[in-house]
Amino acid sequence: MEKVFITLLILIFCSTSHAESNLCIDSPEAISVFHVNGISTTLQSARLNLKEISNNISNNSQINYRYHLSYNHTNTLIADLLQAATQVGLQFSSQVMLWMTGATGIPSWLQDILSNAMQGFYPVVANELQDHVDKYRDALLQGNKVLIVSHSQGNLYANEAYEMLLRQNPELPVRQSVGIYGVATPANNVAGNTGPYLTNNRDFISATPGALSANLILKYASGETVPAFGLGAFTLIQAHSFTDTYLSPAYNTRQSVLDGIQTRLTSLQKPAPSSGDGPITIALSWAGNVDIDLALYEPDGYFVSSRAGTAPGSAVFLPPAGHVGYISFDAESGPGIERYRSNCNQLQVGTYYLGAHYVMDLTYAHPPSEPWCASLIANGQALGYSELNKSYCGLEEDPMSQMTASATLTIHTPTEDQSLSMTWSPSAEIIYLMRPESFLMAAKLDVLEVTNSPDPNQNGKLRYVITPVNGLLPIPTAWQAVIATVL
Amino acid sequence: MQNLSKKTLHISGIALVCLFAAGPGACVPKGEDFTPGLKGIDSDANGIRDDIDALILQKYADTPTIKNAAEKYARTVQVFMEANTKQEAYQAAKESGNMVDCIIDVILPGNNIENYKKRGQLIDEIVAYTANTRERFEKYWQSSALIGGSTFEINKNQNCQ
Numbered sequence: 001m002e003k004v005f006i007t008l009l010i011l012i013f014c015s016t017s018h019a020e021s022n023l024c025i026d027s028p029e030a031i032s033v034f035h036v037n038g039i040s041t042t043l044q045s046a047r048l049n050l051k052e053i054s055n056n057i058s059n060n061s062q063i064n065y066r067y068h069l070s071y072n073h074t075n076t077l078i079a080d081l082l083q084a085a086t087q088v089g090l091q092f093s094s095q096v097m098l099w100m101t102g103a104t105g106i107p108s109w110l111q112d113i114l115s116n117a118m119q120g121f122y123p124v125v126a127n128e129l130q131d132h133v134d135k136y137r138d139a140l141l142q143g144n145k146v147l148i149v150s151h152s153q154g155n156l157y158a159n160e161a162y163e164m165l166l167r168q169n170p171e172l173p174v175r176q177s178v179g180i181y182g183v184a185t186p187a188n189n190v191a192g193n194t195g196p197y198l199t200n201n202r203d204f205i206s207a208t209p210g211a212l213s214a215n216l217i218l219k220y221a222s223g224e225t226v227p228a229f230g231l232g233a234f235t236l237i238q239a240h241s242f243t244d245t246y247l248s249p250a251y252n253t254r255q256s257v258l259d260g261i262q263t264r265l266t267s268l269q270k271p272a273p274s275s276g277d278g279p280i281t282i283a284l285s286w287a288g289n290v291d292i293d294l295a296l297y298e299p300d301g302y303f304v305s306s307r308a309g310t311a312p313g314s315a316v317f318l319p320p321a322g323h324v325g326y327i328s329f330d331a332e333s334g335p336g337i338e339r340y341r342s343n344c345n346q347l348q349v350g351t352y353y354l355g356a357h358y359v360m361d362l363t364y365a366h367p368p369s370e371p372w373c374a375s376l377i378a379n380g381q382a383l384g385y386s387e388l389n390k391s392y393c394g395l396e397e398d399p400m401s402q403m404t405a406s407a408t409l410t411i412h413t414p415t416e417d418q419s420l421s422m423t424w425s426p427s428a429e430i431i432y433l434m435r436p437e438s439f440l441m442a443a444k445l446d447v448l449e450v451t452n453s454p455d456p457n458q459n460g461k462l463r464y465v466i467t468p469v470n471g472l473l474p475i476p477t478a479w480q481a482v483i484a485t486v487l
Numbered sequence: 488m489q490n491l492s493k494k495t496l497h498i499s500g501i502a503l504v505c506l507f508a509a510g511p512g513a514c515v516p517k518g519e520d521f522t523p524g525l526k527g528i529d530s531d532a533n534g535i536r537d538d539i540d541a542l543i544l545q546k547y548a549d550t551p552t553i554k555n556a557a558e559k560y561a562r563t564v565q566v567f568m569e570a571n572t573k574q575e576a577y578q579a580a581k582e583s584g585n586m587v588d589c590i591i592d593v594i595l596p597g598n599n600i601e602n603y604k605k606r607g608q609l610i611d612e613i614v615a616y617t618a619n620t621r622e623r624f625e626k627y628w629q630s631s632a633l634i635g636g637s638t639f640e641i642n643k644n645q646n647c648q
Contacts, residue, residue, distance in 0.1 A: 034638070043631055044564065044610050047584040047639070051591045054641055056598070066640060069584070073635035078628040085621070092624055093519055097615035131636030221600075243607050249600045289572060335574055 029270050030064040031147065032139035033057070033261075036132065038152025038184070038242070039074050039117045040100050046071060049242045053149060056258050057265070066144070070132045072157055074125065077117045084109055102238035114237055117153070119208040120186040124157050133161045134329030136178065137169060141326055141341065145268040146178045149261055151242045152205065155185035155197075162191045171321075177271040181264045183246050183257060186211045196260050198246070200253055202226055202239040218245070219252040226251070280325070280347065280445070280464075282340040284356050286407035291331075291359040294338040294409075295439060295473055298324045299350020299447070303476040305357060306330035306338050324348050347450050347462075354409060355441035355473035358424045361403045409442040411466055418443070418466050441473040519619050525569050525626055534562040539616050547609050556594045556647070557609055560586040564617045568627045576633035584639050589647035 035053060037046035046069055054067040088109055090096070099106040100114065139146050150158035158180045165174045182190045182197030186208040190197050199206050200218040218226040218239070238244045246253045284294040295305040304322035306329070325342040406423040420442040449463035520527035520538040527536040535543075539561050548554035563583035570576035587610055595606040618627035 042611070042614050042627075043567070043580050043634065044583055044587050044614050047587040048591065048607060048610050051588050051641065055591065068641070069639045071580075071631075071634055071637055071639065073628070073631045075628070075632045075635075078625070082621070082625060092619065092621045093521075094612070094615035094619040096624060097618050097627075098611065101611050101615075125635060128636030132638070135638045243611075249598050249603050287574070289574060335577065 028064060029062065030066065030142070030144040031265060031268075032066045032068060032136075032144040033265075034068045034070045034132070034136065034146065034148045036070045036148060036150040036154030036157050037072060038154050039072075039077055039122060040114055041151075041242075042097070042101070043069075043071060045101060045243060049151070049247060052243075052247050053258075053261065057261060066139075068135065070135065070148075070154075070157070072125065072128050072132075072154060074117065074122045074153070076122050077113070080117075081110070081113055084113055100237070102241045102244045104238075106237065111237065115204055118186065118205060118240060119211075120153060120156055122153070124153075124160055129157055129160055129164070131329075132157060133164045133168070136161060136165060137172070138328040138339075140165075140169075140172055140174070140177060140271055141328070143271055145265070145270055147261070147265050147268065148178070148180045149183065150180060150185070151183045151246070152240065153186065155180075155182045155187045155190070158182070159187055159189065159191060173269070173271045176269040179264045179268050181257075181261050182212075183242060184240050188212060196264055198253065198256050198260055200239065200245065200251075202228070203245075205240055216253060216256055221250055221252065223252075280342040280352075280447070280462075281412040282354055283337060283410045283412065284339075284407055285335070285337040285410070286405065287335045288403065288405055290361050290403065290405045292336070292405060292407050293330065293357045293359050294327055294340055295355050295357045296322075296340060297353040297474075298322050299348050299352060304340065324352075347447065349447045349450055352445040352447070353441055353469075353473060354411070354443045354445055355439060356407055356409060356422055357473070358405050358438040358440075361405070411443060411445060413464065414462065418468075420468055436472055436475055439473040439475055441469045441471050443468050519616065521620055523620075523622065525623055526565075533558075534565060536565070536616075539613065542612065542616055546612070553594050556586065556590055557613065560590060560610070561613045561617070564614055567630050568617055568623060570630045570633065573633045576630045577637055579630070580634050580637070581639060585642060585645050588641060588645055592645075593647045 033053065035046065035050040037049070050067055050069045054065070057065070059065055084090075085092070085096075088107070090107075095103065095105070096110075099110055106114075136146050136148070148158045148161070162174070162178060162180060165172065165178060178191075180191045182195075184199050184203050184205050185197050186205050188210040189212070194212070197212055198216055199212060199214045200216050201214040202218045203214060205211060206214040220226060245251055246257050248254060282294065282296065284292065286292050293306040295303070297303055300323055302323045304325070304327060306327045322340075324347060325340050328339040328341065331338050404424065406421060408419050408421050410417055410419045422440045422442050424438065424440065444467045446465040446467070447462070448465065518538060518541075520536050522528060527538070529536050531540075533540070535558055540558075543554060543557045543561065547557040560583070563579060563586050567576065567579035567583050570579050590606050590609060595602040595609070597603075614627070618624045
């Protein structure tokens, strides 16, 4: 017989409080520029490219510019490279990494591996892609224009991310407010269109079957045309390099890239913020190597969790929109932060029950499948996949213990922040992670008055009460049935 | 302090021999550290392998500020390579990214071709030296895999000191 001991600790930093203030002021224009790197690009090199872009986009002081690197890594390429290195008896030195960034003297076998990889023979990694999409969506929800500057294989990521945004969030102005500027693309489109993009005529990537053709004759800054590969100093990889060629002051590509980015930025429309850091934002943060999901009930009893996955047209694990607000995205490991942002135009009076769900301890090489499976079944049923059941999941026979976990739930309002700590402290006993004890409540938020709704930007008022709660967050009825099946 | 002085003298000696033998700018430090393990030989325990110290001294020590930034950056790359968890890799990646920003903004700023090339070289070469054996190369890319999908924002208020 198993024994489960859960110690719930909620540290109350502030007592029950009342407030009244202006609501949800529309933020000034903001632009989020994301750079998605190509294959075999080091983190540091990708950051260099992003920084070069950020330093050379003309800044309008009235606009808040934010620059992000959306890093992608293709493990398969490195595995192939290492296997080939063994076969040819390669003596490793610093030169190997330098060859990957365009240094001369690259052996033909390595050049073949890299060029094949860059021509898109390695598929995008699904979980990396979804992480990127989550960040784009979050920026869009906050009213930011979003521009993705993608290089090489990063273009495949950008195109798919764009399609996923359209599919997962048809209510958002993706076509108007999200743009892609492609550099050295192996793809045959840019966000479903024929541009904008830039590929120089010495870049082998345009030889990729179906790829958009080269649209710039590569010239030195002096105006002299760069000779064909084999006649000049270029290596195959270098002509494709974002750093060494496309952004380099030595070539005409630099100004074309920067002008292209600027033009695409100008053509984007500012989205109305669907949600924002006011009037109410709930943030859940944690540091450990665990997955914790923000979970709450809206006034009409609608359950919103970053794992619920019930948004219209969503993939199974898409963080959903509630009836009143959005969860930004599902951070799947610590350090993580998830935010529930209220919809500026739909904030409702009533009671919100705020908490979190300790999903799983990630220190196991093979995490227990129960929570994953339960979510899968729950979402599968919601989406009409009746074949998803207990046998489909292939459950582990033995449940495993989990580490202690803690998280902080912060309620941001225009006048104050209240932070509440939640701790899941199981004893050495084993625990089923989807048990009711893994859903904790941290606070009850009573929104008493929202004036001028549904347009609180017009001198709206907010009156609320926050009451810390030490207890369990009820599991939604629909989930209870599924969990009963799984456990 | 004594260790540091001895190490600096040793590295300076390598650089001088190199200069006399091949002329300024033409020589690349020989004797990369191919010892087993991720850490290599770091005789003064300053967090930077001796061969990378030599590289910095020879190529990226034009001013004390540049040298200092290159050393800080080299440490972040080493920490990144050694990261074993997603959290460690993410934190190290953030710090390494911040140092990249510093090198561009403060150490080798501007859009003239010389600085542009030199900062790119510095950033790439230190990574290449850090990951110069199969074991280190493989581990470097394992750390990269840990941060696949992560997003890093440029910190506008970065303090480069």
